[in-house]
Amino acid sequence: MSVRRAGPADLGALARLHAAAFDPAWSAGEIAALDAVALLEDDAGLVLVRTVAGEAEILTIGVRPEARGAGVGRRLLEAALAAALAEGAGAVFLEVAEDNPAARRLYAGLGFEEVGRRRGYYPRAGTPTVDALVLRRALNTTP
Protein backbone atom coordinates (compact mmCIF):
# COMPACT_ATOMS: atom_id res chain seq x y z
CA MET A 1 0.00 0.00 0.00
CA SER A 2 1.10 3.56 -0.55
CA VAL A 3 0.00 6.97 0.59
CA ARG A 4 -2.22 8.89 -1.80
CA ARG A 5 -3.92 12.23 -1.83
CA ALA A 6 -7.63 12.00 -1.01
CA GLY A 7 -10.25 13.57 -3.26
CA PRO A 8 -13.92 14.43 -2.65
CA ALA A 9 -14.89 10.80 -3.40
CA ASP A 10 -12.75 9.67 -0.46
CA LEU A 11 -14.60 11.60 2.27
CA GLY A 12 -16.49 8.51 3.40
CA ALA A 13 -13.30 6.46 3.54
CA LEU A 14 -11.57 9.22 5.52
CA ALA A 15 -14.41 9.30 8.05
CA ARG A 16 -14.27 5.50 8.43
CA LEU A 17 -10.52 5.60 8.96
CA HIS A 18 -10.87 8.39 11.52
CA ALA A 19 -13.58 6.44 13.35
CA ALA A 20 -11.32 3.39 13.50
CA ALA A 21 -8.59 5.40 15.20
CA PHE A 22 -10.46 7.97 17.33
CA ASP A 23 -13.43 8.30 19.65
CA PRO A 24 -15.19 10.64 19.13
CA ALA A 25 -14.85 10.38 15.38
CA TRP A 26 -15.16 13.18 12.85
CA SER A 27 -17.93 12.91 10.25
CA ALA A 28 -17.30 13.27 6.51
CA GLY A 29 -18.88 16.72 6.69
CA GLU A 30 -16.64 17.80 9.54
CA ILE A 31 -13.58 16.58 7.66
CA ALA A 32 -14.62 18.44 4.50
CA ALA A 33 -15.21 21.64 6.49
CA LEU A 34 -11.61 21.62 7.72
CA ASP A 35 -10.47 22.42 4.17
CA ALA A 36 -7.23 20.54 4.74
CA VAL A 37 -5.02 18.38 2.55
CA ALA A 38 -6.03 14.78 3.26
CA LEU A 39 -3.75 11.84 2.61
CA LEU A 40 -4.61 8.22 3.17
CA GLU A 41 -3.40 4.69 2.87
CA ASP A 42 -6.43 2.68 1.85
CA ASP A 43 -7.81 0.53 4.67
CA ALA A 44 -4.97 1.64 6.97
CA GLY A 45 -4.77 5.30 7.97
CA LEU A 46 -5.19 8.99 7.27
CA VAL A 47 -3.55 12.33 7.96
CA LEU A 48 -4.97 15.84 7.58
CA VAL A 49 -2.60 18.80 7.25
CA ARG A 50 -3.50 22.44 6.77
CA THR A 51 -1.15 25.27 5.83
CA VAL A 52 -1.93 28.88 6.70
CA ALA A 53 0.48 31.79 6.25
CA GLY A 54 3.55 29.60 5.93
CA GLU A 55 2.81 27.42 8.94
CA ALA A 56 1.31 23.97 8.70
CA GLU A 57 -0.63 22.04 11.32
CA ILE A 58 -1.24 18.31 11.51
CA LEU A 59 -4.94 18.28 12.37
CA THR A 60 -5.12 14.54 12.84
CA ILE A 61 -3.20 11.37 12.06
CA GLY A 62 -4.58 7.94 12.76
CA VAL A 63 -3.99 4.33 11.80
CA ARG A 64 -6.44 1.45 12.21
CA PRO A 65 -5.49 -0.57 15.31
CA GLU A 66 -4.82 -3.71 13.28
CA ALA A 67 -2.47 -1.83 10.92
CA ARG A 68 -0.33 -0.17 13.59
CA GLY A 69 3.35 -0.78 14.17
CA ALA A 70 4.08 -1.45 10.50
CA GLY A 71 5.27 1.98 9.37
CA VAL A 72 1.96 3.38 8.11
CA GLY A 73 2.02 6.30 10.54
CA ARG A 74 5.52 7.22 9.51
CA ARG A 75 4.69 7.08 5.81
CA LEU A 76 1.60 9.24 6.34
CA LEU A 77 3.50 11.82 8.36
CA GLU A 78 6.35 11.98 5.85
CA ALA A 79 3.80 12.54 3.07
CA ALA A 80 2.10 15.27 5.12
CA LEU A 81 5.45 17.03 5.64
CA ALA A 82 6.09 16.90 1.90
CA ALA A 83 2.61 18.27 1.18
CA ALA A 84 3.13 21.12 3.65
CA LEU A 85 6.49 21.97 2.11
CA ALA A 86 4.90 21.99 -1.34
CA GLU A 87 2.30 24.46 -0.02
CA GLY A 88 5.07 26.80 1.16
CA ALA A 89 5.14 25.94 4.87
CA GLY A 90 8.38 26.61 6.72
CA ALA A 91 7.36 24.64 9.79
CA VAL A 92 4.78 22.12 10.93
CA PHE A 93 3.05 22.15 14.32
CA LEU A 94 0.93 19.59 16.12
CA GLU A 95 -0.43 18.76 19.54
CA VAL A 96 -0.04 15.41 21.23
CA ALA A 97 -1.23 14.11 24.57
CA GLU A 98 1.60 13.57 26.99
CA ASP A 99 0.29 10.05 27.67
CA ASN A 100 0.47 8.91 24.01
CA PRO A 101 3.85 7.16 23.68
CA ALA A 102 3.22 5.74 20.20
CA ALA A 103 2.47 9.12 18.69
CA ARG A 104 5.29 10.84 20.61
CA ARG A 105 7.78 8.30 19.29
CA LEU A 106 6.48 8.71 15.75
CA TYR A 107 6.90 12.49 15.94
CA ALA A 108 10.30 12.39 17.63
CA GLY A 109 11.52 10.01 14.94
CA LEU A 110 10.68 12.59 12.30
CA GLY A 111 12.39 15.46 14.05
CA PHE A 112 9.53 17.12 15.94
CA GLU A 113 10.59 18.99 19.08
CA GLU A 114 8.58 20.23 22.03
CA VAL A 115 7.98 23.97 21.94
CA GLY A 116 5.08 24.34 24.38
CA ARG A 117 2.61 22.70 26.70
CA ARG A 118 -1.13 23.22 27.25
CA ARG A 119 -1.89 22.15 30.77
CA GLY A 120 -4.94 19.96 31.34
CA TYR A 121 -5.86 20.07 27.65
CA TYR A 122 -7.25 16.54 27.25
CA PRO A 123 -10.09 15.29 29.44
CA ARG A 124 -9.77 11.67 30.58
CA ALA A 125 -12.74 9.72 31.90
CA GLY A 126 -12.35 9.07 35.60
CA THR A 127 -8.75 10.33 35.78
CA PRO A 128 -7.05 13.71 35.86
CA THR A 129 -6.74 15.70 32.65
CA VAL A 130 -3.62 15.28 30.53
CA ASP A 131 -1.35 17.99 29.15
CA ALA A 132 -0.97 18.59 25.42
CA LEU A 133 2.56 18.96 24.16
CA VAL A 134 2.97 21.40 21.27
CA LEU A 135 5.55 20.05 18.84
CA ARG A 136 7.26 21.75 15.93
CA ARG A 137 9.29 20.54 13.01
CA ALA A 138 11.12 22.96 10.70
CA LEU A 139 10.82 21.97 7.08
CA ASN A 140 14.17 23.20 5.84
CA THR A 141 16.04 20.50 7.77
CA THR A 142 16.21 16.72 7.63
CA PRO A 143 15.30 14.84 10.83
Ligand SMILES: CC(C)(COP(=O)(O)OP(=O)(O)OC[C@H]1O[C@@H](n2cnc3c(N)ncnc32)[C@H](O)[C@@H]1OP(=O)(O)O)[C@@H](O)C(=O)NCCC(=O)NCCS
Ligand atom coordinates in the same frame (compact mmCIF):
# COMPACT_ATOMS: atom_id res chain seq x y z
C1 LIG B 1 0.20 7.15 16.60
C2 LIG B 1 -0.12 6.26 15.41
C3 LIG B 1 -0.64 7.12 14.26
C4 LIG B 1 1.19 5.57 14.95
O1 LIG B 1 0.91 4.85 13.76
P1 LIG B 1 1.74 3.51 13.39
O2 LIG B 1 1.39 3.15 12.00
O3 LIG B 1 1.54 2.48 14.44
O4 LIG B 1 3.23 4.07 13.49
P2 LIG B 1 4.55 3.42 12.83
O5 LIG B 1 4.36 1.93 12.67
O6 LIG B 1 4.91 4.20 11.61
O7 LIG B 1 5.59 3.68 13.98
C5 LIG B 1 6.17 4.95 14.17
C6 LIG B 1 7.01 4.93 15.42
O8 LIG B 1 6.17 4.81 16.57
C7 LIG B 1 6.58 3.69 17.33
N1 LIG B 1 5.40 3.07 17.91
C8 LIG B 1 4.32 2.59 17.26
N2 LIG B 1 3.45 2.09 18.14
C9 LIG B 1 3.99 2.26 19.36
C10 LIG B 1 3.56 1.97 20.69
N3 LIG B 1 2.37 1.38 20.92
N4 LIG B 1 4.36 2.31 21.72
C11 LIG B 1 5.54 2.92 21.50
N5 LIG B 1 6.01 3.24 20.27
C12 LIG B 1 5.24 2.90 19.23
C13 LIG B 1 7.24 2.77 16.36
O9 LIG B 1 8.15 1.89 17.01
C14 LIG B 1 7.97 3.74 15.47
O10 LIG B 1 9.12 4.22 16.11
P3 LIG B 1 10.57 3.83 15.58
O11 LIG B 1 10.60 4.32 14.16
O12 LIG B 1 11.46 4.60 16.47
O13 LIG B 1 10.66 2.36 15.69
C15 LIG B 1 -1.13 5.14 15.79
O14 LIG B 1 -0.66 4.48 16.94
C16 LIG B 1 -2.55 5.64 16.05
O15 LIG B 1 -3.35 5.78 15.12
N6 LIG B 1 -2.89 5.92 17.32
C17 LIG B 1 -4.24 6.35 17.69
C18 LIG B 1 -4.50 7.75 17.19
C19 LIG B 1 -3.48 8.72 17.73
O16 LIG B 1 -3.11 8.70 18.88
N7 LIG B 1 -3.04 9.64 16.82
C20 LIG B 1 -2.11 10.69 17.19
C21 LIG B 1 -2.83 11.81 17.87
S1 LIG B 1 -1.72 13.15 18.24
